Every structure is written in C-alpha cells, then in structure tokens.
Amino acid sequence: MRRLLVLAVLFLALYGCAAEGEAGEGSAAAAAPGEAEAEEAPMEEKEKRALYAAIESFVGKGWNGSGLFPDPCGQTPIQGVSCDLFNGLWYPTVMSIGPVLDNSLQCAPDAKFSPQLFDLRRLKSLSFYACFPAANPTPIPASNWDKLAGSLETLEFRTNPGLTGAIPAALGRLAGLQSLVVVDNNLTGAVPAELGGLARLRRLVLSGNGLSGPVPATLGGLKGLLKMDLSNNLLDGSVPPELAGLESLTLLDLRNNSITGGLPEFVQGMASLQDLLLSNNPLGGSLLQSNWDKMASLATLDLSNAGLVGAIPESMAAMPRLRFLALDHNRLSGAVPPKLAAMPSIGALYLNGNNLTGALQFSAAFYQRMGSRFASWDNPGLCYSGVAGDDAPSGVAVCKDVQEPPTVGVRDRVDGAGRKPEASSSLQASSSSSAAMVTGLWCLVLIMQWMVLLVF
Numbered sequence: 001m002r003r004l005l006v007l008a009v010l011f012l013a014l015y016g017c018a019a020e021g022e023a024g025e026g027s028a029a030a031a032a033p034g035e036a037e038a039e040e041a042p043m044e045e046k047e048k049r050a051l052y053a054a055i056e057s058f059v060g061k062g063w064n065g066s067g068l069f070p071d072p073c074g075q076t077p078i079q080g081v082s083c084d085l086f087n088g089l090w091y092p093t094v095m096s097i098g099p100v101l102d103n104s105l106q107c108a109p110d111a112k113f114s115p116q117l118f119d120l121r122r123l124k125s126l127s128f129y130a131c132f133p134a135a136n137p138t139p140i141p142a143s144n145w146d147k148l149a150g151s152l153e154t155l156e157f158r159t160n161p162g163l164t165g166a167i168p169a170a171l172g173r174l175a176g177l178q179s180l181v182v183v184d185n186n187l188t189g190a191v192p193a194e195l196g197g198l199a200r201l202r203r204l205v206l207s208g209n210g211l212s213g214p215v216p217a218t219l220g221g222l223k224g225l226l227k228m229d230l231s232n233n234l235l236d237g238s239v240p241p242e243l244a245g246l247e248s249l250t251l252l253d254l255r256n257n258s259i260t261g262g263l264p265e266f267v268q269g270m271a272s273l274q275d276l277l278l279s280n281n282p283l284g285g286s287l288l289q290s291n292w293d294k295m296a297s298l299a300t301l302d303l304s305n306a307g308l309v310g311a312i313p314e315s316m317a318a319m320p321r322l323r324f325l326a327l328d329h330n331r332l333s334g335a336v337p338p339k340l341a342a343m344p345s346i347g348a349l350y351l352n353g354n355n356l357t358g359a360l361q362f363s364a365a366f367y368q369r370m371g372s373r374f375a376s377w378d379n380p381g382l383c384y385s386g387v388a389g390d391d392a393p394s395g396v397a398v399c400k401d402v403q404e405p406p407t408v409g410v411r412d413r414v415d416g417a418g419r420k421p422e423a424s425s426s427l428q429a430s431s432s433s434s435a436a437m438v439t440g441l442w443c444l445v446l447i448m449q450w451m452v453l454l455v456f
Contacts, residue, residue, distance in 0.1 A: 042088075042089060042090070043071075043072070043073050043074075043083075043089060043090040043091070044089060046119075047089075047090075047091060047092070047119075047120070048066075048072065049116075050116040050117075050119035050120055051065070051072060051081070051092050051120060052065035052066055053114055053116035054095070054114050054116045054117040054119075054120065055078070055081075055095075055097075055105060056114070057111070057112050057113065057114030057116070057117070058097050058105065058107050058108070058111045058112075058114075058128075058131060059097075059105050059106060059107060059108055059111070060108030060110070060111075065078075072092070073090035073091075073092065074090070078105070079101065079103045079104050079105060080094075080095065080096040080097065080098075080100070080104050080105045081094065081095055081096075081105075082094035084122070084124075086122060091120075091121075091122035092120050092122065092123065093122050093123060093124045093125070093151075094123075094124060094125045094126075095120070095123060095125070095126050095127075096125070096127045096129070097127070097128050097129070097131050098127070098128055098129030098130050098131050098158075099129070099130055100129060107128075107130075107131035107132065109133065109135065109136060110136060111131055111132060111136060111138070112138060113138070113140075113141050115144065118141075118144040118145070118147040118148060119147070120148075121147065121148070121150075121151060122151050123148055123151055123152055124151055124152060124153045124154065125152075125153060125154040125155075126148075126152060126154070126155050126156070127154070127155070127156035127157075127158070128156065128157050128158070128160060128163075129156075129158045129159060129160075130158070130159045130160065131160055132160040132161070132162035132163045133161060133162050134161040134162050134186070135162065136162045137162050137164045137186075138162055138163060138164065139163075139164055139165035139166075140157070140163065140165065140167065140168050140187075141168065142168045142169075142170055143168075143170055144170075145168065145170040145171055145173055145174055146170065146173045148174060149173050149174050149175045149176065150175070150176060151176060152174050152176060152177055153176055153177060153178045153179065154177075154178065154179045154181075155171070155174065155177060155179070155180055155181070156179070156180075156181040156182075156183075157181070157182045157183070157185055158181065158183050158184060158185075159183070159184045159185070160184075160185045160186075161184075161185065161186050162186065163185040163186055163187060164186050164187065164188070165187065165188065165189070166187065166188065166189035166190070166192075167182065167187055167189065167191065167192055167195075167206070167211070168192070169192040169193075169194040170194075171192065171194070171195065171198075172192060172194025172195050172196075172197045172198060173194075173197075174198065175198070175199070175200070176200055177198050177200060177201055178200050178201060178202045178203070179201070179202060179203040180195070180198070180201060180203070180204055180205070180206075181203065181205045182205065182206050182209065183205055183206075183207050183208050183209075184207070184208035184209075185208070185209050186209065186210065187209040187210065187211060188209070188210040188211065188212065189211065189212065189213075190211065190212065190213035190214075190216075191206060191211055191213065191215065191216050191219075191230065191235070192216070193216040193217075193218045194218075195216070195218070195219065196216060196217075196218025196219050196220070196221045196222060197218070197221070198222065199221075199222070199223075199224070200224065201222050201224065201225055202224055202225060202226045202227070203225075203226060203227045204219070204222070204225060204227065204228050204229070204230075205227065205228075205229040206229070206230050206233070207229045207230065207231040207232045207233070207253070208231075208232045208233075209232075209233055210233065210234055211230070211233040211234060211235060212233070212234040212235065212236070213235065213236065213237070214235065214236060214237030214238075214240070215230065215235055215237065215239060215240055215243070215254070215259075216240070217240035217241075217242040217243075218242075219240075219242070219243065219246075220240065220241075220242030220243045220244065220245040220246060221242075221245065222246060223245065223246070223247065223248070224248055225246050225248060225249055226248055226249065226250050226251070227249070227250060227251040228246070228249060228251065228252055228253070229251065229253040230253070230254055230257070231253045231254060231255040231256055231257070231277070232255065232256045232257075233256075233257055234257065234258060235254070235257040235258065235259060236257070236258040236259060236260065237259065237260065237261070238259065238260055238261025238262075238264070239254065239259060239261065239264040241264065241266055243264070243266065244266035244269060244270070246270065247270070247271075247272065248272055249270060249272060249273055250272055250273060250274045250275065250297075251273075251274065251275045251277075252267070252270075252273065252275070252276055252277070252278075253275065253277040254277065254278050254281065255277045255278065255279045255280055255281070255302065256279070256280045256281075257280075257281050258281065258282060259278070259281040259282075259283060260281070260282055260283060260284060261283065261284075261285075262283055262284055262285025262286075263278070263283060263285055263286075263287065263288060263303070263306075263308070265288060267295075268288060268291040268292065268294050268295060269291075269294065270295070271294065271295075271296065271297060272297055273295065273297060273298055274297050274298060274299045274300065274321075275298075275299060275300040276298060276300065276301050276302070277300065277302045278302065278303055278306055279302045279303060279304040279305055279306060279326065280304070280305045280306070281305075281306055281307075282306070282307045283303075283306040283307055283308065284306075284307040284308070284309075285307075285308065285309070286308060286309055286310035286311075287303075287308060287310060287311075287312060287313055287316070287327075287332075288313070289313045289315065291315070292313065292315045292316045292318055292319055293315060293318035293319070295319055296319070296320060296321065297321060298319050298321060298322055299321050299322060299323050299324070299345070300322075300323065300324045301319075301322060301324065301325050301326070302324070302326045303326060303327055303330070304326040304327065304328045304329050304330070304350065305328070305329040305330070306330060307330065307331070308327070308330040308331065308332055309330070309331045309332065309333070310332065310333065310334075311332065311333060311334035311335075312327065312332055312334065312336060312337055312340075312351075312356075313337070314337040314339055316337070316340065317337055317339035317340050317342060317343055319343065320343070320344055320345065321345050322343055322345055322346060323345050323346060323347045323348065324347065324348045325340075325346065325348070325349050325350070326348075326350040327350065327351055327354070328350040328351060328352045328353045328354070328375065329352070329353035329354075330353070330354055331354065331355055332351075332354040332355065332356060333354070333355040333356060333357065334356065334357065334358070335356070335357065335358040335359075336351060336356055336358070336360055336361075336376070336382070338361040338362065340362075341362040341363065341366045347370075347373060348370075348373040348374075349370065349373070349374050349375075350374075350375045351375060351376045351379070352375040352376055352377045352378045352379065352395075353377075353378045353379075354378070354379050355379065355380075355381070356376070356379040356381065356382045357379070357381030357382060358381070358382065358383075359382075359383055359384060359385050359399050360376060360382065360383070360384040360385070360393060360396065361385060362384075362393075364386060364391045367391045367392065367393055368391040372394075374393060375394070375395075376393050376395070376396050377393075377394055377395025377396060378395065379396070382396055383396060383397050383398060383399035384396050384397075384398065384399060385398075385399050386398065
C-alpha cells in the first residue's frame with residue numbers, strides 16, 4: 001500500500017513539473033477565451049488561392065500547397081507564414097521566403113514574383129533571403145506596391161545576388177512602412193527620392209549593392225528615422241545638409257562609397273547620434289574645430305581613410321560616451337592632444353598612418369589598458385616619452401632616440417587577420433530566465449527523495 005501511495009505522489013510530482021515547464025515556455029494548460037474559436041476560424045478561398053499562387057511562384061510549380069497545407073492558418077501551418085484574425089477570418093500577415101530553417105520555404109532556380117503576392121492585402125512583413133541566385137537575374141516589381149500601402153510595415157531583401165535593376169520608386173507609396181532592408185543584392189541605379197515620403201520609416205538599410213549617384217536630400221524628411229545605412233555602394237557627391245533634420249537618428253553609416261565634400265558640419269548638432277561611420281570615402285577637408293562637446297551620445301566615430309588633413313582638435317576629447325575613434329590612414333598633422341586618453345569611455349583609438357608629430361603624452365597605464373586597440377605607428381615624426389618596454393606603443397620610437405618606424409604596419413596584426421575591429425553599433429545580448437532552472441532543480445530534488453522512499 002505504501003508503495004502505491006509513493007508511486008502516486010511521484011506521478012503527481014512528475015506531472016506537475018511537466019505542466020510547469022510547459023507553462024514556462026509560454027504554453028497554457030487551458031485555452032484562453034476565444035482560442036478554440038480562432039482555431040476553427042475560416043479563411044477566404046480567394047485569400048488562400050492567392051497565398052498558394054504567391055508561394056508557388058517562388059518555390060516552384062511542383063509545390064502542392066492545397067494538398068500539403070489545406071488549412072495554412074490553422075491545423076497545417078506553412079513554415080515562414082503567420083496569420084492574424086480580422087473580423088473572424090484568417091489572413092496571412094507574415095511571409096518569409098528563404099533557407100532560414102531546415103523546413104523553410106526555399107526558392108526554386110527560376111523563382112519569380114507573382115501578381116498574386118499583392119493580393120495578400122493584410123501582409124505586414126515580407127522578406128526574401130537567398131532567393132534569387134546570380135543565374136536567375138530578377139528585378140523587384142516596379143508596380144502594385146500601392147496595394148500593400150495600408151498594411152506592409154517590414155520589407156526585406158537579403159543576400160540575393162540575382163536581384164538586379166533599380167530600387168522601384170513605387171516603394172515610396174508604402175505609407176505604413178517602418179523598416180526597409182535591402183542588403184547584399186545586385187541592385188543598381190539611384191536611391192529613389194520617393195523614399196523620403198515614408199513618414200513612418202524607422203530603419204533604412206540599403207548596404208552592399210551597386211547604388212550610385214548622390215544621397216537624396218529628400219531623406220531629410222524622415223523625421224522618425226533611427227538608422228540609416230547606405231554603406232558599401234557607389235554613392236558620390238556630398239552629404240546633403242537636409243539630413244540635419246533627422247533629429248532621432250542614432251546610426252549614420254555611409255562607409256565605402258565615393259562621397260566628397262568634407263565632414264558635414266550638421267552632424268555636430270545631431271544630439272541623438274550614437275554611431276557615425278564615414279570611413280573609406282574621399283571626403284577631404286579637416287576635422288571641425290569646435291562643438292564636438294555637443295555630441296554627448298556619440299559612441300562610435302569612424303573617419304579612417306577619408307582624406308582628412310590638419311590637426312586633431314582637442315575638443316574631440318569632450319565626448320563622454322565615445323568608445324571607438326578611428327582617424328587612421330588620413331593626412332592629419334600636428335601633435336596628438338593628451339586629453340584623448342582621458343575620455344572616460346574610450347576603448348579603441350586608431351591614429352596610425354598619418355603625419356602626426358611630437359611626443360605622445362599618454363601614460364604607461366593607458367598603453368597597457370588599450371593594448372592592440374591603440375595604434376599610432378606609421379607617423380614618422382611621432383615619438384613617445386617613456387622607457388621602452390612591453391607597455392610601449394607599438395611602432396613608435398622613444399623621443400630621446402627617434403628611430404624610423406617599421407615599414408610594415410603593426411596594425412595589420414591587430415586581430416590576427418590583417419584588420420582592425422570593425423566599427424559597429426552596440427549589440428544587444430540576450431538573457432535567459434533563471435526561473436525555469438530553479439523549477440527544474442526543485443523537481444529533480446523532489447523526485448530523488450521519493451525514489452529513495454520507493455526503494456527503502
């Protein structure tokens with residue numbers, strides 16, 4: 001009898017742990033009010049046919065949507081497709097095409113856009129990843145985007161070497177769009193001025209294409225924009241002063257283009273800016289002599305290989321949150337302001353490959369703390385005050401015994417692969433809940449206790 005009682009309690013403990021674990025993963029023991037009705041909600045046949053036709057045009061004619069997924073928003077969901085209820089009916093709201101997961105919808109070699117795609121009038125998010133290979137050159141449709149103007153919030157094209165032609169001006173009609181990401185494709189032509197009409201846009205990323213021409217001044221109308229990344233293109237001309245209107249901007253990335261006209265003065269009035277990346281552009285001009293102290297939020301400033309001349313202003317040391325400062329491979333001259341080492345947040349400082357002169361007046365503790373994240377070699381007239389040792393700045397001679405700097409830049413050994421760390425915006429780390437761990441340990445102790453009773 002005692003054994004039966006112990007077994008019963010053990011079963012209840014195991015059942016309780018399993019139920020609590022499921023609850024920790026977001027499952028409910030009982031369906032929420034209305035959930036049962038949602039599972040049985042119908043989907044319009046017209047909407048279902050449009051969904052099947054749109055997917056089939058990407059994954060190939062051999063795909064039997066109606067046979068494999070007769071209830072795509074219910075009992076037979078399609079990987080990469082999510083639905084929402086509107087007035088008691090299911091509608092697809094998310095469509096993701098590409099090999100994100102093992103069972104994701106993957107494009108056929110002859111994938112193409114179908115007109116039925118634009119009949120999915122409730123779509124909020126549409127993304128294509130590795131869908132169009134170079135052997136299948138395909139343009140983005142130039143029309144019909146206005147049909148999704150009232151619903152689409154996110155549009156992404158990532159890593160599609162066969163995606164060719166221009167960015168359609170019609171994308172400027174997506175009045176509800178909040179995120180436009182067009183990365184690592186093969187698009188050419190100008191950045192459409194019509195994109196400046198996307199009043200709700202928060203993120204604009206057009207990097208890694210072959211876009212040319214100037215940065216449109218109309219983009220200065222995107223008052224709520226948080227991130228603008230037009231890097232790794234063929235853009236030219238100067239940065240339009242109209243971008244000063246981007247009062248909420250936290251990231252401006254124009255690296256690896258052909259932009260000229262000097263460092264835009266208006267950036268010093270952008271109080272929200274955290275990451276300013278303008279490297280590998282023939283900007284020319286000099287560093288501005290004042291107002292760096294107004295950039296209290298700036299954390300990353302990458303101006304390497306930008307054709308800059310003149311001195312490094314001492315006012316640059318007034319940025320309290322600056323962590324990454326790259327001024328390498330320019331034609332900067334004069335002394336290095338000692339206050340740069342006193343910036344409270346500085347974690348990387350690159351001054352190598354310039355014409356800086358005089359004595360570095362940083363402390364040995366600074367060199368020791370920074371290590372390879374400080375670089376000042378390839379400045380023939382630069383020396384440092386101190387004693388040669390492990391903590392001395394690499395490639396710089398002691399002032400009392402000035403020697404020629406090494407012909408091979410020590411910077412090339414910074415990360416073991418010939419590159420210094422890329423400047424980028426802050427990354428958010430994900431954290432896991434400790435509640436599930438505590439619950440699991442409690443259950444394990446309880447089970448072991450009852451197992452001992454069962455045996456003895």
